[in-house]
Each structure stands twice: as C-alpha cells, then as structure tokens.
Amino acid sequence: MRPITASDLMNPGVLTVREDMTVRELAGFLMEHEISGAPVADAQDRLVGVVSLVDIAALASGEGPRTGEEGSSFFGPDWDDGLDEEDVEELQLDHDGLRVADIMNPRIYSVREDATVAEIASLMLKGHIHRVLVTREDRAVGIITTSDLLGLLVGED
Numbered sequence: 491m492r493p494i495t496a497s498d499l500m501n502p503g504v505l506t507v508r509e510d511m512t513v514r515e516l517a518g519f520l521m522e523h524e525i526s527g528a529p530v531a532d533a534q535d536r537l538v539g540v541v542s543l544v545d546i547a548a549l550a551s552g553e554g555p556r557t558g559e560e561g562s563s564f565f566g567p568d569w570d571d572g573l574d575e576e577d578v579e580e581l582q583l584d585h586d587g588l589r590v591a592d593i594m595n596p597r598i599y600s601v602r603e604d605a606t607v608a609e610i611a612s613l614m615l616k617g618h619i620h621r622v623l624v625t626r627e628d629r630a631v632g633i634i635t636t637s638d639l640l641g642l643l644v645g646e647d
Contacts, residue, residue, distance in 0.1 A: 493606050494606070495603065495604050495605060496601050496604065496605040496610060496622075496632070496634060497603040497604070497632070499638050500624040500631070500632025501633050501638070502631060504528075504529065504623065504630045504632055504633045505523055506528055506530065506531045506537075507519055507528045507530055507531070507541065508532075508533075509531065509532050509589065509590050510533070510589055510590070510591065511589060512587075512588065513546060513549065513588045513589070513592075513593060516541065517543075517546055520543055520546075526542055526544075527541060527543065528540070529598070529623055529630045530590055531630070536629060537598055537600070537623070537625060537628055537629065537630055538591075539594035540594060540597070541590055541593060541594040541595070545593045545594070546593070548593075549588070598623060599617055599619050599621070599622050599623065600622060600624065601613060601622055601623075601624055601625070601634075602624070602626070603624055603626060603632075605624075607639065610622055610634055610639065614636060621633060621634070621635050622634045
C-alpha cells in the first residue's frame, strides 16, 4: 500500500499575491477572495514569502512591518484573526509606495508533493504551525492545514 502524501491531502486552490502589489491592493485582494492571508510570489511566480491581514493591521496601527519569528501569522493559529471587511476599510493604508514585499514575512514553511503525512505532521509540530504550503520548483501548488490531517485521522474527506 502506497503511503499518503502531500499531493493526496492538499487543497490545490491556493491563491497567491504578487510582491509588487501595494498594501491597499493586497487588502482588496484578501477581502475580495474572503481569505485572511496568502503566499507571496515574485514576477516568475516563485514563492518569496507570506502575508496576512494581521501584517496589514500591524502596519496600519503604527507597529510597522513584522519580520522574522514574530512575523506574519499566515502559518500560525491566529491566521483567522477576526478582522472583517469593515475593520480593513477603517485601516490607514495610505503608506506611499509601500508594497507587499515591504511587509511580508520571507519565512516559508513548505513540503514537496511527495512528503509523507509523518513528515508534514513533524514540520507542523516542530514549527508550531497550522498550515504548510505544498510546493513544486519554488511554486505553491497546494496547502495543507491541521484540519486536513485531523480529517485523515478520523476518516473524513
């Protein structure tokens, strides 16, 4: 019997944003698609980071861009941070020339399509994360969440 891999579990509907988008365009994109974060791609569609509504809110509140270990909540448990469209509309997003590349977190947690369930779970446990991108040649082809792994455990699709 073949082991279950990332390609078996992943949701292939992962949306990415471009690093050269303005922060205002990013907020609009996230609201339009009803998502609270996204992987960031460069002009060649290679992954270069992640960004979330929490990053936008931190910037708008004057905290400035969040980087490194304390950076974007995209992978962590507070990715669904409760910000809604009204909250985002109230944010001051008129930072001249500020782009996604300026506020994104360059740290990316990812696995290849052939990663086993054990490898995926191990990465999530070690990184204290709830989402992992599935990549092929530095491009996002899917996403796996802890809910996907739990569904597998209890036999739900």
